[in-house]
Amino acid sequence: MSRGRRNSSLGQLSAPGQGPDRGPDPPNDQPERILRTLSEGNGLDNFMYDEAFLGRAILRRRQAIKLPDALSYNEFLLASPSEALALRESLRIHHSEFFRNPLTFDLLEHRILNGLVERKESSGAPEIRVWSAGCAAGQEPYSVSILLQELSEARQRPVPFRIFATDRAEDQLVLARRGEYDAAAVGNVRWRQVNRWFTGRGSAFVIAEGIRDQVDFSVYDLLDERGCCPPASIFGEFDLILCCNLLFYYRSEGRRIILNKLRSCLAPGGYVVTGEAEREILLDAGFLPADATAPIFQGRG
Numbered sequence: 001m002s003r004g005r006r007n008s009s010l011g012q013l014s015a016p017g018q019g020p021d022r023g024p025d026p027p028n029d030q031p032e033r034i035l036r037t038l039s040e041g042n043g044l045d046n047f048m049y050d051e052a053f054l055g056r057a058i059l060r061r062r063q064a065i066k067l068p069d070a071l072s073y074n075e076f077l078l079a080s081p082s083e084a085l086a087l088r089e090s091l092r093i094h095h096s097e098f099f100r101n102p103l104t105f106d107l108l109e110h111r112i113l114n115g116l117v118e119r120k121e122s123s124g125a126p127e128i129r130v131w132s133a134g135c136a137a138g139q140e141p142y143s144v145s146i147l148l149q150e151l152s153e154a155r156q157r158p159v160p161f162r163i164f165a166t167d168r169a170e171d172q173l174v175l176a177r178r179g180e181y182d183a184a185a186v187g188n189v190r191w192r193q194v195n196r197w198f199t200g201r202g203s204a205f206v207i208a209e210g211i212r213d214q215v216d217f218s219v220y221d222l223l224d225e226r227g228c229c230p231p232a233s234i235f236g237e238f239d240l241i242l243c244c245n246l247l248f249y250y251r252s253e254g255r256r257i258i259l260n261k262l263r264s265c266l267a268p269g270g271y272v273v274t275g276e277a278e279r280e281i282l283l284d285a286g287f288l289p290a291d292a293t294a295p296i297f298q299g300r301g
């Protein structure tokens with residue numbers, strides 16, 4: 001059965017393009033100037049953010065505190081550390097769901113992962129290595145862990161795999177390790193899988209230990225140019241990298257740093273998956289589409 005958006009009765013659906021991180025709107029509200037204020041006051045370097053994304057966040061904050069224009073907001077920001085904090089927080093978007101883009105996960109399940117397993121087995125490689133880059137509270141890496149666990153069972157022999165999941169937000173990783181989700185997060189999970197891989201705790205859904213134990217969470221900033229792969233993984237060489245719904249928050253310099261990183265730690269013939277709205281970014285950067293219908297790309301073999 002294909003995954004549909006909200007095909008169970010577990011929660012509310014936001015229509016495609018209406019989620020909290022649907023991507024940048026047109027620029028407004030002088031983001032450069034306000035950003036300078038924000039960075040000066042707090043020693044922050046937020047200059048990598050996409051201008052339109054910043055403009056939208058600033059406009060929202062300005063309207064929330066009912067200031068008439070960008071100039072007055074800038075002055076208020078200079079005088080108010082708590083507003084600087086509020087603006088900074090509003091730039092951090094952590095929304096995620098299990099099997100967030102159903103078509104992409106269908107393709108992973110029915111085509112990509114099977115092919116990877118066969119290739120690995122025939123080459124005698126020890127394990128499939130996966131990286132979820134910008135994993136938020138763990139919904140994405142746990143979705144892949146479920147698929148690989150089910151693939152093992154279908155093949156009636158273990159498929160060895162390791163999933164490294166990183167985010168720069170430590171608070172998200174605390175949630176990820178806890179593995180406890182509300183109904184909205186599991187709205188795309190099949191009923192059979194909810195029963196199999198989650199247990200109930202009050203109104204929460206708790207991920208099964210066997211799925212959680214396959215994922216190694218660590219803090220890692222994708223804009224950190226000191227290394228090419230997350231230190232926890234030691235040497236990168238990932239067969240599958242998911243870097244979904246974060247590239248579009250950055251301007252070209254930030255995207256370049258992140259994409260170079262993905263390229264340099266992808267195993268030969270490995271795959272990169274992004275969010276639907278990020279497909280063009282990868283195509284422009286020369287990544288080769290592995291499929292015409294989903295944002296899945298393949299490195300050169």
Ligand SMILES: C[S@@+](CC[C@H](N)C(=O)[O-])C[C@H]1O[C@@H](n2cnc3c(N)ncnc32)[C@H](O)[C@@H]1O
Nearest residue numbers: 094096134136167168169221222223244245246
């Ligand atoms: C909108 S969430 C997407 C989560 C998940 N990948 C998905 O598609 O559902 C973006 C995540 O990327 C993380 N992120 C953004 N910029 C990052 C960076 N430079 N380094 C590491 N993580 C980053 C954020 O902290 C956030 O948890």
